[in-house]
Structure formats: structure tokens, C-alpha cells
Amino acid sequence: MGNNNSSNTKKKPSKTSKPKHDTSNISLLSPNGRISRISNELLKRKFSQIESYSLRASFDNLSTINERGIAHISKGAFIGYLGFPDDIGAGPLIYRSFTYLANYPSVGHTNALLTYDGLIKAVAVYCNLTEDIINEDRVKLLFDSFSISDNDIHNEQKDPSISSESSISQIPQLVTPEDTEFLKAIGFYETDHSKISKVRKQDMVKILTGLIWLMSSEMSSINASSEELKQNLKKIISPKFINQIHEDAVHVVEHMVRYDNSTNIKSDQVITWLTFSNFIERNAPNIFRGFLPFIYGQFLIGLTLSQQRSDTLFQGPKVQYWPKLDLHSDILNQMNMGLLSWMLPESVIKRRYWNCLYSSSKHGFSMNRFHRNVFKYPGPTLMLIHADIDISSQRRKSVSSISSGAGKNEVMATSKNKKHVNTLLLGAYVADPWKSTSNPKTCFGSEECALFEVLPVFEKFPATKFNSNYVYYNPSFGIGFGGIATSSITSNVITTSERNSFSLQVDNTLQFGRYRNDAAHHEVKPTYRLSATRQYFDIPFEVIEIEVFGLGGDLAKEKQEKEWEWEEAEAAKRSGFKRSGNKEEDKEILKLAGIIDEDSRKEIQIWES
Structure with a gap:
């Protein structure tokens, strides 16, 4: 920082002299x-x-x-x-x-x-x-x-339960600051709520x-x-x-x-x-x-x-303080991006660009396509889920049947705005590169990971550090956050959404999911903090859109593409296939040869009651 005296004139100072106060x-x-x-x-x-x-x-x-x-x-x-x-x-x-x-x-x-x-x-x-x-x-x-x-609040009155006789301020000549601190410590001093x-x-x-x-x-x-x-x-x-x-x-x-x-x-x-x-x-x-x-x-x-x-x-010069999306997003509009900027680490908000890695409407509802577009990205990612609460569906339990109605009412009545009533906007900040596992009790991630709800309630769910069950990815199951895919810590069998312990999960079709806050649901301690204002909810939902954004900076997307190109080249070498140089043609030939398969997926029905 230089000497910062300023000038009363509006003329810009010369490069050889510093402005001075007049x-x-x-x-x-x-x-x-x-x-x-x-x-x-x-x-x-x-x-x-x-x-x-x-x-x-x-x-x-x-x-x-x-x-x-x-x-x-x-x-x-x-x-x-x-x-x-x-x-x-x-x-x-x-x-x-x-x-x-x-x-x-x-x-x-x-x-x-x-x-x-x-x-x-x-x-x-x-x-x-x-x-x-x-x-x-x-x-x-x-x-x-x-x-x-x-005095500025209309009809606001001081709490009458606070007795003026017990207020230290009534006898300042008898009480020193040291006495006041002692009386506060033993609970005698009453706080003046007007201050x-x-x-x-x-x-x-x-x-x-x-x-x-x-x-x-x-x-x-x-x-x-x-x-x-x-x-x-x-x-x-x-x-x-x-x-x-x-x-x-x-x-x-x-x-x-x-x-x-x-x-x-x-x-x-x-x-x-x-x-x-x-x-x-x-x-x-x-x-x-x-x-x-x-x-x-x-x-x-x-x-x-x-x-x-x-x-x-x-007007005037511009300094970019907010990230710019490389592609249009159906979920991450300016308002939602503003709300999320309050929750996310400042380090990712300072990035110049966020890369849209996966969009279900663009790439399809497919675990294979999710894998191809999200995996190998060497930085933190943001996963957003826009969903409808479909409590009338016969395939899933209604919210009202899960409890006495508290879960449904707490979610539905939070906002007076009707556009929020049946809509969920959920997400996860994943601080680590994505990994796949076949073990139903093996997860990845770190304590920097977090879940959040933007609509209908604005709430973040930071990691508790009780365990490391941050993110679970299995092509035959789907994606889960904050739990394990089994019914207990002693079981090794993947179970249904009603019996596993995930706080947030999407099935392997990427079309249905479950969002839960229930301390008593499972023997596994919560990986993410429970809601601070809602005791219980268990909400099945139908996905409208899923998007994943790369937050790792300008070079992370480029590095991901190079990793995939190298892997596909190695796969082609192993098969004896000679690449034509046309990326789309090569991909179609590799698919016909059975080397890569983006469309096939093994689905399990976990929503049947």
C-alpha cells in the first residue's frame, strides 16, 4: 500500500507525483x-x-x-x-x-x-x-x-419480568466494574434487554x-x-x-x-x-x-x-467478484447463485469460472453419463437437485404416513409463497474428487463436505466429524450422502431407502430420491448435522433436474478432459482399435465394440414398499 493522501481536484494525478490534501x-x-x-x-x-x-x-x-x-x-x-x-x-x-x-x-x-x-x-x-x-x-x-x-419499535415495551430493583445500573455509585463482573458470573446481574x-x-x-x-x-x-x-x-x-x-x-x-x-x-x-x-x-x-x-x-x-x-x-470499470458459468444452467440462476454464495466456502466463490460438468436434461438421467462427466475432475464440486415432493405417488410412502404429520407440515408451512410448497432445491458440496465403490459401507469425502437445502427452507448441514460417511457412489445403487447403504453396521447387503441411513440419496436412475432428518432412524451417528429447527422429516421426491458444477478453477476442467482422453486411448490400445481422430466417431465405434457402454445401467427398485 502506498501513501494515500488524496486531492481536492477531479483531475487524475500524474504518474510521477502523488496526490496531496489541499x-x-x-x-x-x-x-x-x-x-x-x-x-x-x-x-x-x-x-x-x-x-x-x-x-x-x-x-x-x-x-x-x-x-x-x-x-x-x-x-x-x-x-x-x-x-x-x-x-x-x-x-x-x-x-x-x-x-x-x-x-x-x-x-x-x-x-x-x-x-x-x-x-x-x-x-x-x-x-x-x-x-x-x-x-x-x-x-x-x-x-x-x-x-x-x-423506542423505535411500535408498541414495543421492556419486559416487565425484569425487576428494576435487581439492576446494577440503579446503584452505580456502590458497584465497581470488578463487582459487576463478579455479580454477572454468579447470575445476579440481569441483562438490560433494551441494550x-x-x-x-x-x-x-x-x-x-x-x-x-x-x-x-x-x-x-x-x-x-x-x-x-x-x-x-x-x-x-x-x-x-x-x-x-x-x-x-x-x-x-x-x-x-x-x-x-x-x-x-x-x-x-x-x-x-x-x-x-x-x-x-x-x-x-x-x-x-x-x-x-x-x-x-x-x-x-x-x-x-x-x-x-x-x-x-x-457504469465505470468492472471487477469480477463472482464466478461466471461456462454454460447455461436451469437451476443455478442468479438468485440461487446469490443464496448459495452465503453458504459455500469463500475460496470457491472467488473462482473466475464454474464449469457445468453434468446436467441431466442435457446428458440424460444415467449413472454412466454422470460418471463420464463428473469423475476425474480434480477439484471440489457442487451437486444440485431440483425436485418435486410427490406425496400422491402410490410407488412411494407419503410424507403424512411416515409420521403424525410434523415432517410434512414443517416443510410445507415454512414458506408462505406457494411456489416453494411442493418444490425442493437441495444440494451437496463435495470437497474431494468423486470415487466409486462396490462396498456398501465405504464412502469418500472429507469434513469440508456439506449438505444444504435452499428451498423451501434455507439451511446448511455441515459435517459432524462423527464418522467419514460423507459421499457414497455405487452404479447399482445410486448416490447417497451421510450414511451407509446397509440396514446396520454389521450387514453387508445393500438395502432399500427406508432402511438405510442416508440423509440424502438418489437412486441409480437419478430420477427418485429421499431426503431425511431423523436422529433415531439408524444406529449410525449422523455424518452431517441435523436440522437446527426441525425435529423430523422424511421426504421422498421425484427429480426434475440434477446438475453438477466443477469449482476447481480454470485448469481443472482441462485436466479432467486430458485424463479421460488418456484413459480412452489406453482402452483403444488394449483392444487393438486405431483411433480416427474424430472424437464422436471414435466413441461410437468403441461403444459398438463393447469397450465403453454409456447407455446400459443396472437398476434396482428401491422405492417399492
Whole structure:
């Protein structure tokens, strides 16, 4: 990082000189005429020269001077510059967040102005540029910046069960800080719930809607032509698109509030920090990552255009922060990719490309074709299953007959949106190359593997480390996650889906599957964590589409193709077959010779009751 002093002029500094602060107009820098120590440290240590220049130029373009001579960015100018559609409602919340962070370390929701000094601190927090300078949990800071007080909540009252007589705050002159810590330890001190950080549910929906919209917008602009940008812009600002995102955000927040174990705060109105942190720790560790590329692009890479522009996201230089798919996907649209980015390891989100290795609609519902397209890939993969819950089928047990109805109701009633009622979007993150086995109790994978459900409930199932039954692949059985294919650890016979222990499985036709959460179902301890909010479910489903994506980077797909070409060449040598050089012709001849057989498959009926 270089010296990051910035200039008041909008002219780009020459390559031989560094921009300097214009001390003749120093009153524009902050209310008291100077940049605070924290902001100065951030500029020097965390911002490059061009980033500092861009930030200052953006402030100069947006700022106005009030009657006291203080330069600041008004709420209207800030919201207009961000460019969120009004229907989303995220702009005012982000402005409120910026003014909160601008006051650091004296944070609070006051009527403070967004000065240049405050803008430096807020942008640094949003762009994760605060290490060793602002020693706070970044996610906690962002959550607090969106929070509200009890006085802001309509008809919200403090819990009357908390007695004011037992509050230490009533007798501060008699209690030292050391005494307070001791009384907390023995349980005497009662927490003041009015001081717990909390965000309105409706505000959280707006924040998540804004994040998904941002990610969708950024993905739409990756390597897009001018004409494609115009079409994408028209789509993402349409009420229909925004409403779809809003519905996805609502179903995430509906599940989030179920992580609230508090009896003192009404979860029907607010989400506390404890609830939020419990939820994101398991399900969405990257939930605020979408702000980083957006705020960075708006303030730190030269987006210094007029505040009146209406198509903010599609102007200025572009930096790719999200992976681009090499082929069109029926499942992994922009919204679902945004949701999954909260769950998946950040290392794979940073990849430039994701390769579609297998698609059942393109390659066919075949274990052999799955094997040919997915195996030998030398990196992590993402398997997605789009399925219908078919409880009326006579071939499979209905959900209501499996239990007293709790499993069905918990799944069906989670979302108020009808499009989610009978649809499942499930998946698995497989951190290791795929392997096949004939042993019904031998699996592959590592503790980095995870299962997840996107619809109708947004939930991730990380590995428990109890055992290594992560992924099972057998052409005569199908694919299973989190269990073994036998009825017990002493058996060596592959059994039906009702009797094995898999949490998620698809049969060898790749057309039917089962999704289960049942701690008492089998003697094998769960490989993946059970649901945090649902005690039990057992759901047979019919597959609509299966897709597998390679997340290993630019060279992984190329390496996979070379591995297959070498193996097919070796097979041809062993058979005495001379290759023609035409890949498709060679494949057809090898199939006729019986050397490779993509179409044959041994199927077992595991869904008959």
C-alpha cells in the first residue's frame, strides 16, 4: 500500500507525483477541520493511492456544504448514488448504516452528518479494510449499524419480568466494574434487554433483498456486451424480478427467526444479534460479502460519475467478484447463485469460472453419463437437485404416513409463497474428487463436505466429524450422502431407502430420491448435522433436474478432459482399435465394440414398499 493522501481536484494525478490534501480548504475534510486518527491510519495503511483518490473524488462529487460550512453527503444524494430501486428499500438502511459507522468509535444512531472522515471509516468497514485498526467484529459492526432501539419499535415495551430493583445500573455509585463482573458470573446481574442489538424483521428482509439484487446485478454484468447490459438492466429493475428476490429473502428470514431461543424479546418483530449470529455461523458465514464488491466499485475504483445517474451498476470499470458459468444452467440462476454464495466456502466463490460438468436434461438421467462427466475432475464440486415432493405417488410412502404429520407440515408451512410448497432445491458440496465403490459401507469425502437445502427452507448441514460417511457412489445403487447403504453396521447387503441411513440419496436412475432428518432412524451417528429447527422429516421426491458444477478453477476442467482422453486411448490400445481422430466417431465405434457402454445401467427398485 502506498501513501494515500488524496486531492481536492477531479483531475487524475500524474504518474510521477502523488496526490496531496489541499490544506487551503481543510474545513471540507471533517466538522472540526481535520481527519481523525483512525481515518488517517486507514488511508495510509489500507487504501492504495488510486483508491484514496477515487474515494475523495466520489465525496467531492456527492457532497454539499451546510450553513455551518461543513461538507457532507446528504441522504438523498447518497441513496441516489447507490441506485437501488425504490421497491427494495435498502438505500435508506445503508445510509443509516454509514452514518452509524461514521461516528466510530462513538457509534450510535444520531443525526450525524456523513463527512469525508466518516465516509472513510464506513467504506473501510464495508470493504473489510480495517484489520489492526478497527479491532471489532466486522459482521457485528454491520449488524449493529442496521439495528434499532426499543423506542423505535411500535408498541414495543421492556419486559416487565425484569425487576428494576435487581439492576446494577440503579446503584452505580456502590458497584465497581470488578463487582459487576463478579455479580454477572454468579447470575445476579440481569441483562438490560433494551441494550441488545436488534434489527427489525422487515428491515432484515430489505437488507437481504438488496444483497441478492446486488449479486444478481453484478453477475448480469460479467463479460456482457452493451446490448446485453441494456437487456439485463431492464430485467433487474422490473417489479417482477424484484418481487421474486423479495420472496426468497422472506423465506430466509422466516427460518432465521426460528434460531431465536430468547423468551424476553418478541421475535415476531425483531431479530437479535444472538439469533442472527447463530443463524449465519451455521448457514451463511458470507452473508454480507455482497456489499464488498458493490461499495468498492462505487467508491474505490473510479466510479466518480454524477449523482444523477440512474444506471449506477452498469457504469465505470468492472471487477469480477463472482464466478461466471461456462454454460447455461436451469437451476443455478442468479438468485440461487446469490443464496448459495452465503453458504459455500469463500475460496470457491472467488473462482473466475464454474464449469457445468453434468446436467441431466442435457446428458440424460444415467449413472454412466454422470460418471463420464463428473469423475476425474480434480477439484471440489457442487451437486444440485431440483425436485418435486410427490406425496400422491402410490410407488412411494407419503410424507403424512411416515409420521403424525410434523415432517410434512414443517416443510410445507415454512414458506408462505406457494411456489416453494411442493418444490425442493437441495444440494451437496463435495470437497474431494468423486470415487466409486462396490462396498456398501465405504464412502469418500472429507469434513469440508456439506449438505444444504435452499428451498423451501434455507439451511446448511455441515459435517459432524462423527464418522467419514460423507459421499457414497455405487452404479447399482445410486448416490447417497451421510450414511451407509446397509440396514446396520454389521450387514453387508445393500438395502432399500427406508432402511438405510442416508440423509440424502438418489437412486441409480437419478430420477427418485429421499431426503431425511431423523436422529433415531439408524444406529449410525449422523455424518452431517441435523436440522437446527426441525425435529423430523422424511421426504421422498421425484427429480426434475440434477446438475453438477466443477469449482476447481480454470485448469481443472482441462485436466479432467486430458485424463479421460488418456484413459480412452489406453482402452483403444488394449483392444487393438486405431483411433480416427474424430472424437464422436471414435466413441461410437468403441461403444459398438463393447469397450465403453454409456447407455446400459443396472437398476434396482428401491422405492417399492
